[in-house]
Amino acid sequence: MALDKTIVAKIAMLARIEVPDRELEPLAGELTRILTWIEQLKEVDVTGVEPMTKVAQMKMPMRDDVVDDGGDRDAILRNAPQPAHGFFAVPKVVE
């Protein structure tokens, strides 16, 4: 699969990574090479093989419906750059 500049620009936008125009072309080349390398896996015949979703044979652990966490606002907000009145505050984002 070959990626072009437009797709790289879009991926960068979705990931909120600023990529200067002049780097788009080289990045497209690099990413294409990575994808091509991984695509070699497609050559393996997996007919009849169940997709592997886990490396250890275990079932998903579950919790009971019990409140045993939360209630410590100061701890949650401690690393916030700009807490205000018990809220996280961020530059205005209005839809």
Add this chain to the structure above:
Amino acid sequence: MSKLIQGQTGEWEVVIGLEAHAQIVSDAKLFSGAATSFGAEPNTQVSTVDAAFPGMLPVINRHCVEQAVKTGLGLKARINLVSVFDRKNYFYADLPAGYQISQYKSPIVGKGELMLSMADGEMRRIGITRLHLEQDAGKSLHDRHPALTYVDLNRAGVGLMEIVSEPDLRSAEEAGAYLRKLRSILRYLGTCDGNMEEGSLRCDCNVSVRRPGAELGTRTEIKNVNSVRFVMQAIDYEARRQVAILEDGGSVIQETRLFDPHRSETRPMRTKENDYDYRYFPDPDLLPLELDAAWVESVRRSLPELPDAKKARFVSELGLTPYDADVLVAEKSHADYFETVAKGRNARLAAHWVSVELVGALNEIGAGIDTSPISPAALGQLLDLIEDRTISGRIAKDVFAVMLETGQGAVALVEERGLRQVTDNDAIASAIDAVFAAHADKVAEYRSGKDKLYGFFVGQVMKAMGGKANPGLLNELLKNKLTR
């Protein structure tokens, strides 16, 4: 009843599919042990998982899984014994992880159905496409500061069921009926409180229009509508907007729109649809969700009687009309109240008193049936007095009004106020005689053919007897005396 929209150039059909986001009733969140209760102080119900601190891992709440399975079974849907959680990636201030844990390709619940009883008595089957589990996001407050958005993560991570309908709905009324029915089923099951004001049930509406029988038109999606009335208004507006565009020779753009309740219109969201590319992929922090078939069966056996079954029973066993049964079963609390009253009594009379008199009166005083000043037992006693003819239906309404105000019992009230119906022939007869004597002219008029005066005599006798004359006896005696 035609559901088509009449345009300038002919008729149009509206095609609607709804995505309802129902907040799961649970004490703790979907993947953390923080509380879910509504209205807490900001950020006091947030764990490090909900706030997406580095290295924190989600562990699923088994009760939320059970609630989703219950809801699926209530919608007669297929339960998938293996389902998978995916990450839905997007950036927003109230989504700390940068992704929402959701289910994309393999939801926990597959196809089901929901039956609508429409106003004309017709039943409509609406297909359910799927139900999946996902996390709610936090809440952004944009109006507290000129330059900042405040974020409260209390809601972040609360379990949601997204319930998607097939595009089977054909009018705003049907969409409204669907949402009310869905809410009723959720409340019966106890899996979502259905409280739209508090945001426990929200709805996205997919709307398109087409010529009857034609291929599907381009749809728009109206996001986050939070009342049944607004859903209906939004769909009506949007369908007419699309018809106007198409009739002008234009074409509908596939886009996401918002409903503005103040202006009753929809408008495009500023973000372009193109900006959304969620890049779903299986969440590596979570194993597939595997359910045991025997456990699913035990959940199925524990389901309560649902509105459709209850309605059928009220009709077949208690002899209610389908309409009366529908009205009663919509809210479980109403149906339960009714059943207590109707036990061993005339069910139709009980249905009338509960769904018309009681609910009407409670609405006026702004009370719910759970906080009714009149208990089912107390209302039952009043109905007993009507049935054994101690009081007339007319007097019963007065007694009922006093009961509502004072909380007194019907029997005591009737005795205390001397409201017992007069069934004594002589007493009624003498009251009639007195009225005749006072209105000899009217009696003569009646006898010379002015039939309309009959009601006048009934009114006068009732008035003289303080409304307590047995209406049947009064009619019988009055007719006799007038034709004599």
